[in-house]
Amino acid sequence: MQYALLIYGDEGGWDALADDERGAVYSAYGALNNDLREQGKLVAGEELQSIATATTVRVRDEEALVSDGPFAETKEALGGFYLIEAETLDEAIEWASRIPSAKTGTIEIRPVVDHSGTGT
């Protein structure tokens, strides 16, 4: 199965880190990425730019309504994601627990809909 691991965190906390602290987090991410890749689990994974760069678009009556910022204001913002292969939810939970930001933020684990075999 594939699982999306959505990484939510408080951007203020991230910005407040010193350079060496941030470097430590990045190298922890690097180690995780290596393990995921070596075990053939990594489908995709990216860090997102700050929520200040976010744009929302909705199409109503065939008109695109574009606005600044996210649709919903929450303290914890989506800051990145992984898409991984895992046998079970337990395996996905174990990978999610290893995401460095899990220590400070929240990881939402979402199974991906499998459209193979349905032709859709």
Next chain:
Amino acid sequence: MQDAFVKAAERWPRDGTPASPGAWIVTTARNAAIDRIRREQTLAHKTELLARIAELPDDEEAVIPDERLELIFACCHPALAADAQVALTLSLVGGLTTPEIARAFIVPEPTLAQRLVRAKRKIRDAGIPLRVPPEHLLPERLRTVFAAVYLVFNAGYGPPVRLELCAEGIRLALLLATLMPDEAEAHGLHALLLLQDARRDARVSDGRIVLLDDQDRSAWDWPEIEQGRAALERGLALRMPGPYQLQAAIAALHAEETTDWRQISLLYGRLAELTPSPVVDLNRAVAVSMSEGLEEGLALMDAIERLDGYYLLHSARADLLRRLGRTGESSAAYARALELAPSDVERDFLRGRLAELEA
């Protein structure tokens, strides 16, 4: 006689051992014998295990016994909501029907049916595995399983009592203890439920709560108490103490001829270390009031924080104040308890106490 429980306590992280004259737990010698037998029994043990599983009432032929354990772990997966875990366990492992479970939890049947469907769908779609978790996940997952089984029993313990839930909780605990004989806490949970269940009928009389001290001991189910003690011994023999064994030990002490309040307060102290909670502190304070003195108990009670909304705190305080002759404070505490009491049975009890006090 050396208390086997004290022996077990040696493994605990904190020093100090509860002294226990008139030991009710197995002797150390017997423990050692059990250990030896356990080692020698590989084949014999498995044969006995199979026999015990066969003895379990099996009104749910649909479920293969070998898979029941895996099923419990799937039903009690922490990714499912607690109420869904309990309902699912009752449905898939216990074989209760949806109307039966809905009635037991006083939930409209469609609501419960929907909860079950949603939980089953999540097991399938989210990839919750049907397996006994690997060693490194086991302690955490077992906690969830034990909690769900305890909730099943507790929902039946009332008041009002719902017998089928009590019986189902005990049966699930027996199943866990039988299928995972090396998990001390499985035996502890089984023992705790048996010991509590044995006092079920004496707890309420004419719709009124009867306190432990005032209970008619002849109304206790003594064979069940013996079963509970035996289950506790099986757990203690494994030398891995835990909160369920501690609570079972306390329950077993309450079933003794004379209650050893000193030992009980020590056990509550241990319990507070393992699972800190203001409710445990309250119980400990009550035990201390019986063993050390009313003033000491009251002092501990007054030091408890975060429990002001709990009617039993006020009712227990009221009782101590009454016995200390501080009538005014006592009736104020009873009045506060009365405001907070969750059911008519409890309110009737408190009104009775208040009336006695003012008479």
